[in-house]
Amino acid sequence: GENVEQHPSTLSVQEGDSAVIKCTYSDSASNYFPWYKQELGKRPQLIIDIRSNVGEKKDQRIAVTLNKTAKHFSLHITETQPEDSAVYFCAASMAGKSTFGDGTTLTVKP
Amino acid sequence: NAGVTQTPKFRVLKTGQSMTLLCAQDMNHEYMYWYRQDPGMGLRLIHYSVGEGTTAKGEVPDGYNVSRLKKQNFLLGLESAAPSQTSVYFCASSFHVSVLAGITDTQYFGPGTRLTVL
Numbered sequence: 435g436e437n438v439e440q441h442p443s444t445l446s447v448q449e450g451d452s453a454v455i456k457c458t459y460s461d462s463a464s465n466y467f468p469w470y471k472q473e474l475g476k477r478p479q480l481i482i483d484i485r486s487n488v489g490e491k492k493d494q495r496i497a498v499t500l501n502k503t504a505k506h507f508s509l510h511i512t513e514t515q516p517e518d519s520a521v522y523f524c525a526a527s528m529a530g531k532s533t534f535g536d537g538t539t540l541t542v543k544p
Numbered sequence: 545n546a547g548v549t550q551t552p553k554f555r556v557l558k559t560g561q562s563m564t565l566l567c568a569q570d571m572n573h574e575y576m577y578w579y580r581q582d583p584g585m586g587l588r589l590i591h592y593s594v595g596e597g598t599t600a601k602g603e604v605p606d607g608y609n610v611s612r613l614k615k616q617n618f619l620l621g622l623e624s625a626a627p628s629q630t631s632v633y634f635c636a637s638s639f640h641v642s643v644l645a646g647i648t649d650t651q652y653f654g655p656g657t658r659l660t661v662l
């Protein structure tokens with residue numbers, strides 16, 4: 435089955451800096467790659483996603499890049515703010531079934 | 545729209561007891577999922593369903609059973625609870641996947657059920 439590895443497990447940045455979280459996947463058949471943000475005690479919520487026929491997608495301060503050949507994708511957050519502090523999960527999906535990474539705890543220091 | 549709802553929000557069980565977690569969605573989604581989330585770990589798929597009357601095993605199905613008798617509901621059962629099943633359980637749902645139609649399989653999550661087994 436699919437295996438997703440996510441790095442780093444924790445990330446601390448100063449407000450205004452950029453943050454990058456990286457994921458690798460094993461199954462070349464995966465074709466949809468969402469990123470979820472989970473605040474403490476809350477449910478995961480989608481923040482951005484990318485499909486396998488696209489190399490990059492941007493939504494304001496958040497961007498995702500996908501390298502299908504290398505089987506890795508990354509989340510980029512620019513101009514970080516304290517409210518970006520949360521756990522971020524990547525996932526690799528195919529035909530509706532998703533495999534999640536173990537999460538990255540992002541802390542943005544004011 | 546309520547989205548995805550879960551019942552109950554919290555539950556404490558003794559080892560060997562049984563219980564059923566209920567997930568309901570009002571978005572007419574075909575796919576529904578049950579995950580467990582343990583501290584420091586991601587979401588692990590327990591069982592999922594691609595439509596009414598169908599279920600399939602996920603990554604960690606042992607000790608759990610599911611049923612999807614109605615399209616909007618997905619039930620997760622624990623027949624004989626064990627302390628290893630202490631976790632937060634999330635239900636999720638998504639549209640039928642059709643890449644050609646541009647429909648992606650974004651999953652919408654319920655608020656979670658915190659289960660403790662003593």
